[in-house]
Amino acid sequence: MTAATPAQTDPLDVERIKKDFPILEREVRGQRLVYLDSANTSQKPRQVLDAIQTYYERSNANVHRGTYLIAEEATAALEGARAKVARFIGAASDREVVFAKNATEALNLVAKAWGRANLRAGDPVVITELEHHANIVPWHQLVDEVGIELRWIPVGADGHLDLTDLDRLVDGARVVSFAAMSNVLGTITPVERLVAAAHDAGAIAVVDASQYVPHLATDVAAWGADFAAFTGHKMCGPTGIGVLWGTEAILDATPPFLTGGEMILNVTKEGFTPNELPWKFEAGTPPIAEAVGLGAAVDYLSGLGMEAVREHEVALTAYALRTLTDRFGDDLTVHGPSEPAERGGVMSFTYRDLHPHDLTQVFDEHGVCVRAGHHCAKPLMRELGVAATARASLYVYNDEADVDALGDAIGAASEFFSS
Amino acid sequence: MPGLEDLYREIILDHYRNPRNRGELSSPPATRVEGFNPLCGDEIVLFLDVDDGVVSDIRIGGQGCSISQSSASMMSAAVKGKTLDEVRALSRAFKGMMSIHEQVLDGEPGGNGASSADDADPTAEAGVKLGDLEALRGVVKFPVRIKCATLSWNTLLQGLDESAASAS
Numbered sequence: 050m051t052a053a054t055p056a057q058t059d060p061l062d063v064e065r066i067k068k069d070f071p072i073l074e075r076e077v078r079g080q081r082l083v084y085l086d087s088a089n090t091s092q093k094p095r096q097v098l099d100a101i102q103t104y105y106e107r108s109n110a111n112v113h114r115g116t117y118l119i120a121e122e123a124t125a126a127l128e129g130a131r132a133k134v135a136r137f138i139g140a141a142s143d144r145e146v147v148f149a150k151n152a153t154e155a156l157n158l159v160a161k162a163w164g165r166a167n168l169r170a171g172d173p174v175v176i177t178e179l180e181h182h183a184n185i186v187p188w189h190q191l192v193d194e195v196g197i198e199l200r201w202i203p204v205g206a207d208g209h210l211d212l213t214d215l216d217r218l219v220d221g222a223r224v225v226s227f228a229a230m231s232n233v234l235g236t237i238t239p240v241e242r243l244v245a246a247a248h249d250a251g252a253i254a255v256v257d258a259s260q261y262v263p264h265l266a267t268d269v270a271a272w273g274a275d276f277a278a279f280t281g282h283k284m285c286g287p288t289g290i291g292v293l294w295g296t297e298a299i300l301d302a303t304p305p306f307l308t309g310g311e312m313i314l315n316v317t318k319e320g321f322t323p324n325e326l327p328w329k330f331e332a333g334t335p336p337i338a339e340a341v342g343l344g345a346a347v348d349y350l351s352g353l354g355m356e357a358v359r360e361h362e363v364a365l366t367a368y369a370l371r372t373l374t375d376r377f378g379d380d381l382t383v384h385g386p387s388e389p390a391e392r393g394g395v396m397s398f399t400y401r402d403l404h405p406h407d408l409t410q411v412f413d414e415h416g417v418c419v420r421a422g423h424h425c426a427k428p429l430m431r432e433l434g435v436a437a438t439a440r441a442s443l444y445v446y447n448d449e450a451d452v453d454a455l456g457d458a459i460g461a462a463s464e465f466f467s468s
Numbered sequence: 469m470p471g472l473e474d475l476y477r478e479i480i481l482d483h484y485r486n487p488r489n490r491g492e493l494s495s496p497p498a499t500r501v502e503g504f505n506p507l508c509g510d511e512i513v514l515f516l517d518v519d520d521g522v523v524s525d526i527r528i529g530g531q532g533c534s535i536s537q538s539s540a541s542m543m544s545a546a547v548k549g550k551t552l553d554e555v556r557a558l559s560r561a562f563k564g565m566m567s568i569h570e571q572v573l574d575g576e577p578g579g580n581g582a583s584s585a586d587d588a589d590p591t592a593e594a595g596v597k598l599g600d601l602e603a604l605r606g607v608v609k610f611p612v613r614i615k616c617a618t619l620s621w622n623t624l625l626q627g628l629d630e631s632a633a634s635a636s
Contacts, residue, residue, distance in 0.1 A: 176515040406510075406533035406616065407476075414472055423509035430509060434530050465472065466481075466534075 060357035063448040067298040069094040069349075069448050080416030085453040088260060088395045088442035090282045091422050093346075094461035097285055100345035101338050111334055113311065127337050130344030131444035137347045138277070140294055144326040147293040147300070148335055152193070152259040153183040155293035157158055158330065159226070159255055160187035162306040163276075167223070170196030175252070176225040177202040177210055178362065179231040179238070179431050181347065182425040184257045188226070202227070202330055204432055208234045208385035208392070215246055222252040229261035229277075233424045234385030237261075237368075243384045244274045253299065259283060263444070264362060264393050266355035281339065285445075286346035290339035290364070293330070300326050350445075358445055359430035362394040365443050369396060369452045378454050380463070394443030397424070400459055403466055405439035412439075412461035417454055474606035475613065476534065483538035488545045491527040493517060497596070499631040503623030505615050510536045512620055516627040518635070523547050523555055528620070535604075535613050540620035542600050552628065559621050561596040565605055567620050 070092045075082045113466045140334035149155040174197050191197045205211040223412040229240050247254035254274040263284035280291040285420040314322040323329045382399045386392040388428035405421035421439045423430045503512045510532030515523040528540045530533035548554045607617045
């Protein structure tokens with residue numbers, strides 16, 4: 050393990066960043082709020098909250114309809130947010146960026162709209178053992194409804210995907226769908242290699258980028274995938290908005306998912322003509338204020354610089370792995386890759402035989418917010434041989450003091466349950 | 469604000485560290501049922517022998533947090549040797565104690581609903597003694613943990629139904 054970068058050379062000014070997040074000023078149970086659950090949902094900076102507030106106070110109107118000034122402003126705000134997101138992820142055009150409710154809805158759109166139109170009984174779909182339920186259950190449904198064959202890329206003991214049998218697994222596949230970063234282990238997967246393997250086999254490549262886009266500079270064009278899904282609320286944006294990115298070619302080949310207003314060019318008694326991209330996939334009034342908030346979140350992260358965000362998280366993850374291991378030794382098991390450069394700031398751990406739920410209950414007494422459970426990845430938990438883990442996850446507003454507070458909370462839980 | 473000692477009473481920790489009726493029964497003849505807590509991944513495997521309307525033996529397997537495991541242990545000790553009617557009454561009383569909605573809704577009009585958990589339990593079944601199970605009363609102050617405490621009871625009820633179905 051490499052030594053952590055000292056705080057004074059941190060590429061982010063975390064002390065200043067913390068001041069951008071009003072919730073971090075809060076005390077809980079008489080303690081400073083130590084938020085270590087950003088893989089679950091991130092906190093929101095004042096800049097995002099203000100953008101949403103300003104939109105509602107000054108420009109609120111429905112989009113793509115009104116001829117009056119504030120309706121034009123609302124439309125420009127929605128489409129402006131789309132353009133920001135497109136630039137942020139390296140999309141070739143705004144037409145490739147579809148707003149959805151969250152990453153789960155985006156992945157359901159792929160499985161249910163593209164999948165039902167293009168998959169037949171016996172068609173192989175390849176996913177991995179690292180997947181979140183959002184990239185498992187929609188395919189399970191196609192097993193039941195269409196009769197597709199679901200294949201699993203295994204995860205090795207080191208927390209990385211085991212690609213030994215990749216060629217055999219993707220042979221004849223129609224879809225290869227995988228997470229760019231594990232929400233449980235933090236594992237960063239070889240996206241470009243998996244995309245190439247998918248395309249060589251004649252399959253489309255779908256990337257669940259929910260844990261990746263908030264933490265690493267993303268270039269979907271360089272990935273070369275067909276679809277990528279992520280969500281706004283894990284990247285300083287509000288809940289209720291996610292993104293499905295797709296190439297124009299594949300979006301054109303995908304029938305509409307939800308239907309109704311907004312997504313049509315024309316409706317007659319006989320039928321309908323779908324709207325152009327991306328509105329073809331956005332039925333009903335879209336989450337306008339949420340899109341505005343996501344646009345502000347993209348501005349905020351761009352202002353910090355995604356390279357700096359990544360550098361900060363690698364250094365802080367290295368600090369956490371080193372100090373917690375030094376302090377607790379073999380009593381603490383941190384799952385996933387041991388090399389900080391090969392993982393995100395997501396640390397799933399178990400402490401002795403204490404159940405994660407009991408651990409995090411004590412953490413709460415110390416103001417430390419950590420998730421316990423199966424993290425919507427039960428197949429992976431089974432491979433790890435655990436029912437649940439505690440999971441601490443880092444973001445731009447976390448510093449070494451937060452990691453130290455986690456260590457103190459683990460110590461307190463240990464003391465509480467051994468007394 | 470409730471503290472950890474409201475949740476982790478000493479008797480609960482004792483059942484967690486020294487679980488009663490841990491193990492398996494051969495099935496059949498025992499009824500085997502599984503219960504899952506989708507929140508935290510707790511799993512319970514319950515083996516149940518019912519003879520002449522009496523829970524003659526019970527064993528608990530699976531894994532989970534201290535609340536789910538101690539609740540299962542206490543449940544097993546409470547129902548072993550009881551008649552099915554007694555077990556169902558006990559189950560209703562326990563689930564009543566764990567019901568946050570009933571606790572609040574049954575509070576006096578205009579009264580402080582939040583404090584009703586400390587008052588006489590309005591949902592208690594007449595004549596049912598909860599005994600050690602009372603130690604779990606504090607769980608209701610930690611709403612996300614209620615499902616941990618009720619997992620074993622819900623699994624037990626499922627087991628009683630399956631046992632009755634296979635006997636008929």
